[in-house]
Amino acid sequence: xxxxxxxxxxxxxxxxxxxxxxxxxxxxxxxxxxxxxxxxxxxxxxxxxxxxxxxxxxxxxxxxxxxxxxxxxxxxxxxxxxxxxxxxxxxxxxxxxxxxxxxxxxxxxxxxxxxxxxxxxxxxxxxxxxxxxxxxxxxxxxxxxxxxxxxxxxxxxxxxxxxxxxxxxxxxxxxxxxxxxxxxxxxxxxxxxx
Numbered sequence: 001x002x003x004x005x006x007x008x009x010x011x012x013x014x015x016x017x018x019x020x021x022x023x024x025x026x027x028x029x030x031x032x033x034x035x036x037x038x039x040x041x042x043x044x045x046x047x048x049x050x051x052x053x054x055x056x057x058x059x060x061x062x063x064x065x066x067x068x069x070x071x072x073x074x075x076x077x078x079x080x081x082x083x084x085x086x087x088x089x090x091x092x093x094x095x096x097x098x099x100x101x102x103x104x105x106x107x108x109x110x111x112x113x114x115x116x117x118x119x120x121x122x123x124x125x126x127x128x129x130x131x132x133x134x135x136x137x138x139x140x141x142x143x144x145x146x147x148x149x150x151x152x153x154x155x156x157x158x159x160x161x162x163x164x165x166x167x168x169x170x171x172x173x174x175x176x177x178x179x180x181x182x183x184x185x186x187x188x189x190x191x192x193x194x
Contacts (some may be wrong), residue, residue, distance in 0.1 A: 025040075080092075087113050091109065130146065
C-alpha cells in the first residue's frame with residue numbers, strides 16, 4: 001500500500017506540473033477582431049494580447065514567470081511578436097501579470113523590426129495603460145499623466161520639440177486659449193469629445 005501511495009503522489013505531481021495546453025478557442029486572440037490569449041508554443045503559458053491589426057500573422061509569445069492554470073501569473077517578462085506587412089513587430093512587457101494581463105506597475109516596449117518605437121512606463125489595469133510616461137522615439141514626443149482607451153485623460157503634460165502642453169485632458173483633447181490640442185484623435189473631433 002505504501003508503494004502505491006508513492007506512485008500515486010508522483011503521478012499527481014506530474015499532472016500538476018504538466019502544461020495547461022492551449023487557451024480555449026473563444027478566448028484566443030483574433031488579429032483585427034478581438035483581443036485574447038496566445039500561448040507560448042508548448043510550455044502551457046497564456047499571455048493576453050490586444051490591438052493586433054487584421055493581417056497580423058505568426059503571433060508568438062514567451063513568458064518568464066509562472067502560469068499555474070494556463071494564464072501567466074506574477075512578476076516576469078513577456079515577449080510577444082508577429083509579422084505585419086513584411087515587418088517583424090513586437091512588444092516586451094516587464095512587470096506583473098494577473099490572469100495573463102498587465103496589472104500594476106510595469107514597462108511595455110513596442111518594437112518595429114527590432115527598433116524601439118514607443119515605451120510606456122507606469123500603471124496598468126486589466127491590461128490597459130492608465131497612468132505614467134509614454135515616449136514616442138521617432139518624433140521625440142513625451143506624455144506624462146493619466147490615460148484612457150481614447151488617449152490622455154485627466155491631468156497630463158505633453159512635450160513635443162520643446163513645446164509643452166499641460167492641463168486636464170479629456171478623451172485625448174486639451175482645451176487651450178488658442179483652441180484644441182489633440183493627441184490621439186483629429187482636432188476637429190475635440191469639440192464633440194467633451
